[in-house]
Amino acid sequence: MLVDVGYFALLLVLAATVYAAALAVAGARLNEPGWVESARRALLGAALLLTLSSICLLILLAGNRFDLEFIATVTSRAMPLYLKLTAWWGGQAGSLHFWAWLLSSFGAAAMLRDWRQERAALPYVIAILAGTLAFFVSLVVFVDNPFARLWQSAATGEVTVAMFPPPGALAFAPLDGRGLNPLLRHPGMIIHPPLLYLGFVAFVVPFAFAMAALITGRFDAGWIRSTRRWTLAGWLFLSLGLLLGGRWAYDVLGWGGYWGWDPVENAALMPWLTGTALLHSAVVQERRGLLKRWNLTLVILTYGLVIFGTFLSRSGVISSVHAFAQSAIGPLFFAFIAITLLGSLGLLWRGWDGLADEQPREGWFSREGAFLLNNYLFLGLTVSVFWGTVYPMLSEAVTGSQITVGPPYYRQVTGPLFAALVLLMGIAPLLAWRQASARRLGAALCLPLAAALMVMFGLAVAGLTSLGGLFGYGLVSLVGLSTVLEYGRGAQARCRATGEGWPKALVRLITRSRRRYGGYAIHLGVVLIALGVIGTTFFQIETQGRLAPGESLTIGRYTLTYIGLDEALAPDDRIVTTATVDVAERGTRLARLYPHRDLYVRSGQPMTIAGLHSDLAGDVYVILADWEELSSAGATFKVYVNPLINFIWLGGAVFVLGTLIAAWPERRRAVARSVAAPPAHRAPE
Amino acid sequence: MQPTPPIATLPVARRKAQPKFIIGGVLFAAALVLLMATAFTSTAQYFYTVDELLAHRAELGTRSVRATGAVVGDTITVNPETLEIRFEMAHLPDEREVTDLAAALHAAVVDPNAARVMVVYVGPKPDLLKNEAQAIVSGRFAADGVFYADELLLKCPSHYEEAAAGTPAPHTLTGAATPAP
Structure with a gap:
């Protein structure tokens, strides 16, 4: 029942968005304000229907409905309720559904603002928001449907996934789901993806306003003022998402770092870079009437990079430690990006002459010159990160062999650019x-x-x-x-x-x-x-050593003493091996740390949690790397000292x-x- | 409907682009390209499968390269004193030819004819290093034919998601079938 309601609500959303986009444009062209109003209501209705579909999915997630393939993949009985609910964005189908829901809510919020000042822009804002929403909802409906069920063929016993029962098949429900990867069961990981999505989705709204301004020929800074808060909100969410992602990596991945220049990290960084450039150059347009073409280019780029970022993290085209499933959505995304990019650049081209500077630019040695240089630097960063991210794909397409770059490339290129900024x-x-x-x-x-x-x-x-x-x-x-x-x-x-x-x-x-x-x-x-x-x-130091209880090792000005080892079974089915380590700085005891390794019995997945002593001078980051199984003879530790990291x-x-x-x-x-x-x-x- | 520009933005006198801004932009672009090219040529690595890695071994010499393959679980050894990890990595076909990664990894590990290379990495044993994980290593060959990795990344398909639209691996599902409603 819930499954059908959730799914049919999605179908209605798809119909409503197509209706809204078509009617809004037709209403504007044929001067029928009533049609535009109907389109506006259709978009509001789409948001309500998507919310209904989301509620259905959340109830199903909470209710262990493992006959749904998506739910069987991302949840299991042993998971606490909040993890079951947040598994909504834990897998591909759910995260696209979540993306669509966010976009529809933001779209509804934009529909409910006071439109009296900008009546001419409304139809096109509706059309662009509804068009983007239609794309994501059709991905959810036709390609990655979280409501699809498991069916077992009565004849062969083979299990398949489909929305509707295949002939001769019985509904199939596993006794338990596979559950969310333990590495992702971290508070930071629970709010990190939605923050990034919030940031991504919020940038769609300024894009819609900018395109509406281009279509209606309003070439002043109106769109910038109307969407300044949307841009800032999107930017804030992206910043928070990036920060929390770094913190999660630092806490959970056990490599003593927080940023690895992984393609999926880059995918979130790039729209942040162009968004930051836009926030700065928008000031120049508001104050001096300059850089109009530039600002429109930036908002188009940001939108393109948002969709590209979703595409990168969701299609598996690029090797990444964020190993999401490979899937068929790649070409669809590619087509969507190409169409929107060509369309919006075409609009920019059409309005090009009207977008000239209102005043002469005086020279480089001025506030506006500094803003322009700032923009060059941000764009330079985006280009170099983009190049490093997509080069493997390009080189493979052209030469047949993949050429990749890693963190050293990014450090060499972005270091000077960030320093200049x-x-x-x-x-x-x-x-x-x-x-x-x-x-x-x-x-x-x-x-x-x-x-x-x-x-x-x-x-x-x-x-x-x-x-x-x-x-x-x-x-x-x-x-x-x-x-x-x-x-x-x-x-x-x-x-x-x-x-x-x-x-x-x-x-x-x-x-x-x-x-x-x-x-x-x-x-x-x-x-x-x-x-x-x-x-x-520049100043991270690391060491490693095997210690018997009572022995010490020294790193920088710190001394670590191994006290002992303890093994316990935690209630959620994991074996926790905890080492006790004392940290002293120049002979004064600072803290007792408990680095541990959790083994999730059911999945066989271990998880290393570092022991951490933090103060403003830096962190002592201790990892329990290995230990003797049967005796308490000794354990091996990897230790990092990360100076000043807490300033981040x-x-x-x-x-x-x-x-x-x-x-x-x-x-x-x-x-x-x-x-x-x-x-x-x-x-x- | 013809767009009607509001009063505030009526035709603006068109100005010629000023040379100092064009020169500045060109100089910046040139500096950026130079910076990227320098960094790129000194850090770019080929990304090989195990077959390609072995085929190019002679010409690679001690140049740094990136490679991927399937971890053979039985071969993993860890020296607890030095944290030196050794394992064999079996040839895994190009990602584009693989639709079900979990199955391809399994096939690579059980295939006795698949090419293998011995990998050495020093560091704490990564949580995901286990049988039939996909390893992505970056490093160089030593004279003894062992690949010394200074970077080791691992992907474990079964722990994220299985092939999205494909059949869920039946061996991980135990459950009851009920007649379709």
Whole structure:
């Protein structure tokens, strides 16, 4: 019953989206507002129906309905309820269904906004959202259907998967499902995929508005203003998803790292890069009426990369440790990307002349010049990551043998580009629009530069020999201080102008221009993340050793002492072997760690959990690598020291906080005023 | 319906692109290409199957290469003192020719005629290193014909998802058949 309701709801969604797209465009062309309104309601209805289908699937997931192939694959009786529910996005069919549901909800939210200002754009926004939704729903209905059941042929005993009973077959229900991979049973892994999907899906909305603006010939920054919050939300979710993915890898995969330049990681990084570029260059269009073509190109690229990212992670075309199943959806995705890319670039071409700059560009040495360089760097990063990701496919298609690149390639290419971006982040806010003053820039940079040189000198005297590390620390000191000074200068000016005290002036400064100072908070978060990346990239140390109880090994300034081993059976069917290890720093005991290895008995899958001692100086990361089965004679440990790594997570928190400040709605009256006022009179960002 | 541009964006005087921005863009693009080409030529690796790996062994010398194959479970040994892992990797056909990865891995391991190469890797034993896992190794041959990997990635199809649209592997399913409703 639930199975049929869920499935037929999907069929109705498919019909509703096709109806909405067709009727919206027809209504706009033939000037029939009633048709457009009907299309809008169809899209709202599609969201309701998809929600109904989702509820059905969730009830089935919770109810151990192993006669459904998807549910038998991703859940098992022993799994707790929350894991059964989150298995919705644990397999291919479910995750596409989830993607479609998110898109329909976002689409409905966009339909419910106030459209009086932008009535002309509405039909095309409907058509693009409905078209994208129709594509994903048809994948779910025709290719990867989570409601498909298992059938056993009465004659041969063979088990097949189909929505409707094949002739002469009986419904087949395994006694238990296979269950979610233990590696994925981690809180970070439970919210990491939905965050990435939220980010991906949110970027579809700015794309729809941008295309609607192109079709209706509204070449001003209207689409940017209408979708600024969507872009920021998508960007925030992607950032969070990337951060949590890194944290999950660090906690669960036991290799002491957090980012491996795997194709699936790259797939999520690329739209983030172009989205970040868009957030910056949008400011230039709002303020100066420049870079219109560029911004449209970026939103098209971001949308393309979102679909491409879903395609990469879901089609198995590229070898990845995120080994999802191979499937037939590859060519369909490819066709969809090609059509949307060609269509949107065609629209851009048609509007090309109307999208010229409204004012002359003065020169490179200006705020807009810095923004442009920022965009070049982000796009350069995207191109180099894209090249490394798809080159294996291309080389195989052209020469027949696959050529791959690994982390060393990415480190070599992205290192200088990221360093340049960080440097630019410290300088750009000090540049004036149109024409910057070298004297003023010099004065503002004097102190940070001196501080950076002192840091580098101090570290060199202290015996730091890595040139990259030295320059890295100098760079983050320069940029960090220059950003903090921006707050200082602003607050000081306010103090003088209003007579407010320092703390009050600082808070007012931030709340009065949230976009600007929220943005700088994001920059500070990036500086902290950079600090952690430099620490772990240049100064990670590792060692390994076999210890008998009571013996110690030394790594850097830490000493590890092996105390003993313990084996226990956990309630959810796993054998947990735990080692007890004491960590001391220069003779002072810091902590007792319990690195363990869990063996999931049923699947035979082990899982290594590191013992971790964390503080701001860095992590001591201990892995129980091996042990003597029968005696407690000894155990082998692999140990990493990751200096400054916690600045990555700390910086991530500052980053998210900054994004929230920048995205937080202005007070209602202020919003009403800014909508009514022409763009030129809006408060500076 | 002809698009009607709102007042604010009525025809803008068309300007010639300024040379300093074009020159800047070209310089940036050139620098990027140079950076990518340098990194690429020094780090790119061929990605071979075991058959191809053995066929190219002579010309490879000690150049770094990436290869994939099926882990033969019986051959895995671990030296607990040094954490040196040794295992044999059997030839697995090109991914594009494989529809059911789990079955192909099984076939590769049980086939006595499949080419094999001995792989050595030093590090904690990865959780997924087991019989009929797919290994992706990156490293180089030593003079003794052993492949020394400095990177070892593993894929285990049975623990993610089996072939998406295919038949679920019957041996993993035990259950009761009931008449179709």
